[in-house]
Structure formats: structure tokens, C-alpha cells
Amino acid sequence: MSQFEQFASDNYSGVCPQAWKAMEAANAMPEPAYGEDSWTLRAADSLRALFDADCEVYFVFNGTAANSLALASIGQSFHSVICHELAHIETDECGGPEYASNGSKLLLGEGADGKLTPDSIEHLVTKRTDIHYPKPKALSLTQATEVGTVYTPEELKAIKSVADTHRLNIHMDGARFANAVAALDVHPSEITWKAGVDVLCFSGTKNGLAMGEAVVFFNRALAEDFEWRCKQAGQLASKMRYISAPWCGLLENDVWLENARHANACAERLASGLAGIPGVSLRYPRQANGLFVTMPDSVQEALRARGWRFYNFIGGAARLMCSWATTHERVDQFLADVRELMAQCPADQILRTA
Ligand SMILES: Cc1ncc(COP(=O)(O)O)c(C=O)c1O
Numbered sequence: 001m002s003q004f005e006q007f008a009s010d011n012y013s014g015v016c017p018q019a020w021k022a023m024e025a026a027n028a029m030p031e032p033a034y035g036e037d038s039w040t041l042r043a044a045d046s047l048r049a050l051f052d053a054d055c056e057v058y059f060v061f062n063g064t065a066a067n068s069l070a071l072a073s074i075g076q077s078f079h080s081v082i083c084h085e086l087a088h089i090e091t092d093e094c095g096g097p098e099y100a101s102n103g104s105k106l107l108l109g110e111g112a113d114g115k116l117t118p119d120s121i122e123h124l125v126t127k128r129t130d131i132h133y134p135k136p137k138a139l140s141l142t143q144a145t146e147v148g149t150v151y152t153p154e155e156l157k158a159i160k161s162v163a164d165t166h167r168l169n170i171h172m173d174g175a176r177f178a179n180a181v182a183a184l185d186v187h188p189s190e191i192t193w194k195a196g197v198d199v200l201c202f203s204g205t206k207n208g209l210a211m212g213e214a215v216v217f218f219n220r221a222l223a224e225d226f227e228w229r230c231k232q233a234g235q236l237a238s239k240m241r242y243i244s245a246p247w248c249g250l251l252e253n254d255v256w257l258e259n260a261r262h263a264n265a266c267a268e269r270l271a272s273g274l275a276g277i278p279g280v281s282l283r284y285p286r287q288a289n290g291l292f293v294t295m296p297d298s299v300q301e302a303l304r305a306r307g308w309r310f311y312n313f314i315g316g317a318a319r320l321m322c323s324w325a326t327t328h329e330r331v332d333q334f335l336a337d338v339r340e341l342m343a344q345c346p347a348d349q350i351l352r353t354a
């Protein structure tokens, strides 16, 4: 088992010091349960201040629950949800969104670099309008996307226009929302409620927490009875302060943003280093904290034999994810191994990969 930071997933990282310190502070004395504690109020108020919005805030254990329950709140079982064909809610949540909504159908759209286009949305909404087909009611956007790209404010505005035309509610899977804000260098409101997002699932897990996602309803009407939905789904933490207090550690002094900036910078360091290696290329542009690298299978196998861990089942390439805990030293060690192994790789294997 590796004792070092890996590039398999930002989910491999530990708890950042600020979140850990807040957890210890929350452990100092007993507090009311089920979200009635002072830390949960403090975290929710900090998120309202961050977004400059009077939003409803809920904390659940993980991202699949956050997405599934949020989507179930913005559409009924007889509705459908439009998402990209690479969306996590389609590829990696084991039918959670469909299950939580008692049957909503996911309609899979397309677009370059993992991003839905207005045309793709328009096509999916209008291709079937008869009574026999689940009526599109929700749109799910992943920001940053599953392939490490980000929707610009302009792209979100164009998507919002189509959503308004067809009265679609907008869910944002913000598993890497912090990384998108850092990449775009915008105020968080610019790519959420000001862009028409109704509900954001903001991940703390990938930003330095042990667990804990904030479900942020900018459209408060859609949050009606959400706490009961969470309770029934087993997502109402009795000792919620152990989720919300670390969130306070992230939100105070903008630790969440610094963690994301660091992860993005490490990914850029990795991308820059790989760019100089003949036979290695990126399948998608590096915009946030992830890279999708094309390189010979033999080199990937040799890297794994040296203890490196990374996935191949997302985005059709070797995915390298950086986190708040990634160090320049580990980036440089990985680059040195790739350089050495590529130099030893037979030319025909490199040509086959190109
Ligand atoms: C884009 C995206 N959305 C949602 C999730 C769901 O998170 P979880 O694994 O906590 O259910 C992940 C997982 O890392 C993810 O990568």
C-alpha cells in the first residue's frame, strides 16, 4: 500500500490542518444533535456569506447522496434529467439519482471536453415531447467537469437561456467546484445563482475534509422538506458538527480556495512537465486539478509497478488528479519516472499510442 500522495483521485488525500483543527475544537464539548449545533449554523452562515445569497444549506455525507437527493428535489419520478454522457451521475453513482427520485430518467447529452452544449440540451428536450416519454425537467452540470474542464460564465449563460426556454431546473455537481472557482478566478456567485443554478452540491471531501458535502439551494422553494428527504435516505448526521465544523475550517480565511489553487497549480506543473516528453499527450486541456494523459500501456504498467496509482476508467485516458495535499516533490518524482520509462519505450509502442 502506498505511503505517498497518489494521483488516482483527490479522494485519496487526507484532512487539511485547518479542518482538523476545527474538528478538534468541535470535539471540546457536547453540542445539540441533528444539525441544531452552533457549528452547523456557523458553516451555513459562512456559505451564505461566501455566495452573498440567502440560500438554504444542508450537509450530507458524500457526493453521490448530495447529487441524488438534490436531483430528486428538482424533478419528479416521471421527469427526466439532462446530463453529459460522461457525467458522474450517469457513470459512477450506481443509479443513485434514478433511485432517489423513484425513477427519473437520465438523458445523455454530448459536447466537447465533457461539457454539455446548448444545442445538445435543445435536442434532448425537443426530440420527444409526447406523453409516453419522461418530460425533461432538470439539467445537471458538473463544474469542474469529470474530465477536468470548466464551464465559463458565458457558457453557463448560454445554457441558462435554453433552460429558461424549457423551464428546466439546474443542478450543479460541484465535486470540484472549488477548483473551478480557482481556475476561472471568479466570485462563486458568478458561476452559481447569478448563472441560474438552482442547487449546488459543493464538495468538501475533495477539498480537504474527511467527508461532507454542502447541498446549497439558491432556489429556496426547491428545498422544501429536503431535511426529511435526507433523514429518510440516511443522510441526516446525528453529530452533524463533525461535518460542519471542518467546513468552518475550510471557509474561514478562504482555505477552500487556497486548497483548490494549490491542487490546480500542481496539475499545471504536471502538465507542463509532461508536455516536454515525446509520445505523451493530454486528451483534454488542463483547466482545473486533473489531467487525462495518453501514453503507452507498457509505460502505464511500469509506473504502476513502481507504486504509482491512477485510474483509466474515466475520460478514456490515464487520469491524474492533484489535491490540496499534492507536493511538488511527488509531481517531480512522477515526471522523472515517466521521462525514464518513455525513453526506454520502443518507438512502435509510442507510435501506436499517438
Ligand atoms: C464529478 C464527481 N461527482 C460526484 C462524485 C461523488 O462523490 P462520492 O464519491 O463522495 O459519492 C465524485 C466522486 O469523487 C465525482 O468525481
Ligand SMILES: C[C@H](O)[C@H](N)C(=O)O
Pocket: 008, 009, 010, 011, 088, 092, 314
Ligand atoms: C470516480 C470516483 O467515483 C470518484 N468520483 C473520483 O473521481 O475519484
